[in-house]
Amino acid sequence: MDIKAVFFDLDGTLFTSTRGVASSTRKAIQELRKKGIFIGIATGRGPAFAMPLLEDLDLDFAVTYNGQYIFTPKEVIFDNPLERKTLKKLMTYATQNHSDISLGTAHGVNGSGLLKFGETRIAGFLSGLLPSSTSGVARNSFKHIVRRVLPQNEDLADDEEEAVYQAMMVATKDETSRIQKAFPELLVTRSNPYSVDLIPQGIGKLPGIRRLGEKFNFELNQVMCFGDSENDVSMLTGVGYGIAMGNADSEIQKIATYITDTNNQDGIAKALAYYGLISYSAEKDFTSKDPNFNKVKEFHRLMDGKTQEIPRAFPPLEASFRAGFKVEEIVEFLYASAQGDKERFSKQVESLHLDIEKAVKKVERKAHKEDMLTGEVDALVDLLYFTYGSLVLAGVDPYEIFNTVHRANMGKIFPDGRPHFDPVTHKVLKPDDWEEKYAPEERIKKELERQQRVALKKQTK
Template structure:
């Protein structure tokens, strides 16, 4: 059966050991979307943690807090907070028994600094170097080491007044079963050695995925899911293809339908390629940490049929062409600044000609830096140009992120349904599909986005003025 949706656990799966997303995984997600496959995460982490990742990777949806909080970039689809009576009992139990806990809420995790610290890379190193044979590792060793610098928060009374979707409690695997006898309304799932995630009984990542299936028209049998920890067991065993990472626990590997490579060794991309969902190649194309660069690079791959993978210099004629493209945009910028007043525009373009002459004289008068090659000079100049562009946006008070995405989508809209660009046989200019103006032209969308930014700015200024008036 065809795969319609792919879900990734985060820690140990989508994330590498350095808490980054591998370049091959980023490329794989782009290719999945091109192949009309939905992509999401299913994690014990909360929505506040996941949201920036969702924006960066352009994910379609997220199952967070192990199924307790489900959302898309546009709306929250379902939530299931822990009932207040049970929540108070857990907090009371933790206080009486010296248990560190944190409360998972919509805006983040609140409570024990020990729990927060336990999720960091530093904590993983500490846990890794402590003797493995020590009984009660989490309670007696990890906890005692960290407690010296991360004291337990004593007051959770304010937090439990708001919806709480998950309780994270420091406890070893052996201790968890005994703890859970006190809370029949909850169940525990684990993704690490030092803590348990407590959620409402009957909920899970798998239930969250099924909920999204109803919304987006896919069945569990049409889902591929990746995981590495015991809180992924139900998910991997309940979907059509459950993929265990090479670094997964033995329990996870036992229920998986396929075991891929390690999360640090392109495991996700290799598995997706194994099942024919993407075309994975090891060496070829580098991925930048700058996602906007990656989008433009992908556009050129589609337009040019290839990309440049080795740094190289622009030859004079090529440099002239690239500069011509930029000058045209600068002239359009001046025309907009002149508000279509031709007389003003002519004056601005005359000044631009003068500025070019002045700049040429200035550059020729400068001594060429000893040892600087053409590649270094070109890159330095282009980066300055990019920096000036961002500076212009900063001085305009405009956030360019979403505007860039709109322009990028418009440019990709020039690709025809056959996946290729089409060019005029005489002028060699790129042609636009018949639906481009209606579906992809960016001007109206940019105007709408700028109006949104203005509304947000005015709202903030209004609140600031009110606060100043109240203070006065």
């Protein structure tokens, strides 16, 4: 078969439900590259979010904001800002209808905190935290296009002259037709049930892919696309091979050339293998001597559909996500210690920021001789050791408490037998009866009270 380019949607497609990229997908991309096949992403997210993926996965190009902003690691191919009068009309509409709205610029998303989730963190990652060891594409990209992707002025987000490429508005599916009627000059589409993306008519993922084909010499019938949502319809139906993920909406599956497995079950690799573009074989699980590790692995197998079986390093983007999860727990730890005292909690958070700044300066002075995997695992095990150390200093035996938390996490399965994920944050959702059946706090409290009673009895003997 004559496939010259493959494009992936991001959320629900290239990303697993826990916002990682499956190892089978990474291997598949490497095989495609060896065959000289172009590889790109086509997403409703913006260039600041897509940029590190091009470096991480060694991709050729990105169609972002649903075709409004298209770029390679070296240049911007196409950018098409929304007209100012349309933006003013949108802002008026959102205000009158009490709808949250966000505006997508080259550097990220401004507006609703819900809708800009992930964008600003990635923008910060790009502008300041990209490690010096990062190779080729990202470093060269900074020289060539980062000033267009990431404006230098920190206050540019408040500058009304900054170009806006896409508007996002919180809206249910029932509201779609009303919004479309109010804005006939715009295409109203969506990638999740909670919000709509608004771009000019005549723009979309398919026209974006066509533009890249004209520049890189491939036809639409030589393209394979993967997607799962409404904003993927045009590209799935307009290219030679439109692949719907197993987790895609039923309407998307009906129009697809082929339906593969889910994003958590190696769907991309399986489809590419089905069409003979790569070879694919499932990997065998391993069991650790650490029982708690095996319990957490069981959780990830349940939620992700599979687990990582060959040691590998987290690339910068995924490492950033994992660090974010840990930071949230650290903040909760501080909040619990403040016991409702907002001023004390604020000072603790301020101190945490200072500690991070000190740590950054300390780490930047280190000579990085170790490889990425060794360095990451060393840091993760140190975190684990510090956590055990904190429990030792608190006099708490974590065994039964860990089992309680594990049971609670394993209870996040819905009546349909599957986990459900927030389409925006990608966190695992809790079934309606989860608090009643599985919430761990009360069980943790009772176990701690038991441990205190036993310890006090020992002290009085």
